[in-house]
Amino acid sequence: MQKERPVILITNDDGITSPGIRALVEAVKDLAQVIVVAPDSPQSGMGHAITIGDPLRLNKVDVFEGIDSWQCSGTPADCVKLARDKILHRKPDLCLSGINHGANHSINVIYSGTMSAAMEAAIEGVPSIGFSLLDYKFDADFTVAKQVAHDLAKRMLANPMPEHILLNVNIPITTVANFKGMKICRQAYAKWAEEFEHRVDPRGKDYYWMTGKFMNMDKETGTDVEALNEGYASVVPIKIDFTDYTMKTWLEDNWNL
Amino acid sequence: MQKERPVILITNDDGITSPGIRALVEAVKDLAQVIVVAPDSPQSGMGHAITIGDPLRLNKVDVFEGIDSWQCSGTPADCVKLARDKILHRKPDLCLSGINHGANHSINVIYSGTMSAAMEAAIEGVPSIGFSLLDYKFDADFTVAKQVAHDLAKRMLANPMPEHILLNVNIPITTVANFKGMKICRQAYAKWAEEFEHRVDPRGKDYYWMTGKFMNMDKETGTDVEALNEGYASVVPIKIDFTDYTMKTWLEDNWNL
Numbered sequence: 001m002q003k004e005r006p007v008i009l010i011t012n013d014d015g016i017t018s019p020g021i022r023a024l025v026e027a028v029k030d031l032a033q034v035i036v037v038a039p040d041s042p043q044s045g046m047g048h049a050i051t052i053g054d055p056l057r058l059n060k061v062d063v064f065e066g067i068d069s070w071q072c073s074g075t076p077a078d079c080v081k082l083a084r085d086k087i088l089h090r091k092p093d094l095c096l097s098g099i100n101h102g103a104n105h106s107i108n109v110i111y112s113g114t115m116s117a118a119m120e121a122a123i124e125g126v127p128s129i130g131f132s133l134l135d136y137k138f139d140a141d142f143t144v145a146k147q148v149a150h151d152l153a154k155r156m157l158a159n160p161m162p163e164h165i166l167l168n169v170n171i172p173i174t175t176v177a178n179f180k181g182m183k184i185c186r187q188a189y190a191k192w193a194e195e196f197e198h199r200v201d202p203r204g205k206d207y208y209w210m211t212g213k214f215m216n217m218d219k220e221t222g223t224d225v226e227a228l229n230e231g232y233a234s235v236v237p238i239k240i241d242f243t244d245y246t247m248k249t250w251l252e253d254n255w256n257l
Numbered sequence: 258m259q260k261e262r263p264v265i266l267i268t269n270d271d272g273i274t275s276p277g278i279r280a281l282v283e284a285v286k287d288l289a290q291v292i293v294v295a296p297d298s299p300q301s302g303m304g305h306a307i308t309i310g311d312p313l314r315l316n317k318v319d320v321f322e323g324i325d326s327w328q329c330s331g332t333p334a335d336c337v338k339l340a341r342d343k344i345l346h347r348k349p350d351l352c353l354s355g356i357n358h359g360a361n362h363s364i365n366v367i368y369s370g371t372m373s374a375a376m377e378a379a380i381e382g383v384p385s386i387g388f389s390l391l392d393y394k395f396d397a398d399f400t401v402a403k404q405v406a407h408d409l410a411k412r413m414l415a416n417p418m419p420e421h422i423l424l425n426v427n428i429p430i431t432t433v434a435n436f437k438g439m440k441i442c443r444q445a446y447a448k449w450a451e452e453f454e455h456r457v458d459p460r461g462k463d464y465y466w467m468t469g470k471f472m473n474m475d476k477e478t479g480t481d482v483e484a485l486n487e488g489y490a491s492v493v494p495i496k497i498d499f500t501d502y503t504m505k506t507w508l509e510d511n512w513n514l
Contacts, residue, residue: 042310048367049306053299055464056453077368081451082465107380109499110305111334123364123448155512164446165504182514186500189421191380194338196313207312208339235514237504242366243443247422247494255412257439257492 006032006157009092009121011079013043013100013113016063016071020099023142024131025064027149028096031157035092036064037083039113040071048116049075058082076117084124094156095121098131099145101138105170105224105234106190106216115168115238122166122240127156129167134228144179145171148233151182161237168236172228183232188223190216263289263350263414266378268336270300270357270370273320273328277356280399281388282321284406285353288414292349293321294340296370297328305373306332315339333374341381351413352378355388356402358395362427362481362491363447363473372425372495379423379497384413386424391485401436402428405490408439418494425493429485440489445480447473 008028012021016038025034040057057073070087072079076097084091097117104112114130121128129152133145148171156167168187172179192212199207216225224234251257265285269278273295282291297314314330327344329336333354341348354374361369371387378385386409390402405428418424425444429436449469456464473482481491508514 050368050467052467055456055466057462057464078467081467082453085451085453086455086465107497110376110380110497111307119367123367161504161508165501184505184508184512184514186502186505187498189498194342196339196342198343199312205314207314208343209312210307210309210335210338235508237501237508238499239501239504240364240367241444241446242495242497242499244422244494244496245443247418247496248441248443251418251441251492251494255441257441 006093007088008032008034008153009080009083009088009095010034010036011038011076011097011117013039013076013117015039015042016061016069018101019138020101020133020142022064023146024096024099024149025067027146028153029067031153032093034067035087036067036069037072037079037087039076039079040073043075043113048077048119050077051075056082058086076113077120080117080120091124091126094153095126095128096131096149096153097128099142099149100132101140102132102136103134103170104130104132104168105228106188109168109187109238118166119240122164125163127160129156129169131169131171133171135173144174144176147176148182164240166238168238169233170224170228171233172231174231178231180231182235183227185224185227185234185236186222187236188216188218188225190214190218190225264345265289265291265410266340266345266349266352267291267293268295268333268354268374270296270333270374272296272299273318273326275358276395277358277390277399279321280403281353281356281406282324284403285410286324288410289350291324292344293324293326294329294336294344296333296336297330300332300370305334305376307334308332313339315343333370334377337374337377348381348383351410352383352385353388353406353410354385356399356406357389358397359389359393360391360427361387361389361425362485363445366425366444366495375423376497379421382420384417386413386426388426388428390428392430401431401433404433405439421497423495425495426490427481427485428490429488431488435488437488439492440484442481442484442491442493443479444493445473445475445482447471447475447482
């Protein structure tokens, strides 16, 4: 008797028509039954937003040959929730998000719509990975990223990690020949130094554009930023329990609440 | 020579006109110079969204007597960024977010706009606390919550915690007489079991409303949900490094990347 094919749910935050999600579908479609549920428009910087005050639309589309696909009016996290509840009616065996056009290493795990979809799956107990390529261009070369996605998806299907842990995977801009391989890392401490650009609209009213410079404040070794600078793809295991247990003990000992 | 008064930045996700932010301003205005920069409309469920594809508006308003206040068209995280860059031109000494109308314990730290503002401050190295009252009602009684906010803000100003740690504080629905006090806790493992309600619009097209039932999956002791059920306010220290170090070691030992 043949074992049932595993199901991979694919989503992203750049929208269902982005080249990155197409690359991800192509990379893993030989491993499982793939279904796609992705936003109908770009959702970058949406963090872990969910849609509670507006109705959601979900429409079947024909975007990837031979792959059942739906576009959704909501956020990446909404897509994962809707896919489970209204399309699959069960948990997928693996959830993959991306491949994002642009980096989501270090602190970007907090701002990233790509990672929020993977995190939503992890909350639900579904093994998940978010993939991001350090190239913002529309026509970025996803060759190395596809290779990484195929390798990790295969590992996760064969040997799932414990529940409620996800992987944040970033891939450097490189060629197959120059690619150094993958490295397990920790999240670098970094931040965005915002500089809001002030402008005046045609009616004389002020407005601001958010701009920012990425700053790696982490001088220690073993970070995702370091691995990427050295030409490796960074693989960071992320947990959904944000409690600082060291600080918890300190507060218990010192605050006498 | 008198020491300069500390500066407290207050924001929220329910919007600048909500009773909860007014309660927070009243609770701490004797402790410091308070300034308010808050969304001009409700932002619940925005997670850590930031506004990168749209311009931001920031307008001075007269909402709280004797308190400099601005309303912003962006998300809670945008408010914190803009306040630092365009209003204060320096870090505040403390950032307080809330008081949210409704719970943000356990997994809600991920979805909450209230907590994302506090997290944004922590990324920036500003001590911060997010406050939420377990009462969704507009006319909720904030008496106990104000008492908690005053106590914790005073502690944080006198003795700041290490950088990049924030507090997630939830307050039960109770009276001053029945209030059990505060308890240091860990984040409970919980999730939302979504059930999307299907409807058909007047033009015959499908749409969905997200509904959901909160499920506490955590049977162990020491959680924020447990403390709240017992009548305590829960205080969870949260960190912004999401790396799972136990899993990192396991992957290094087992995956041979």
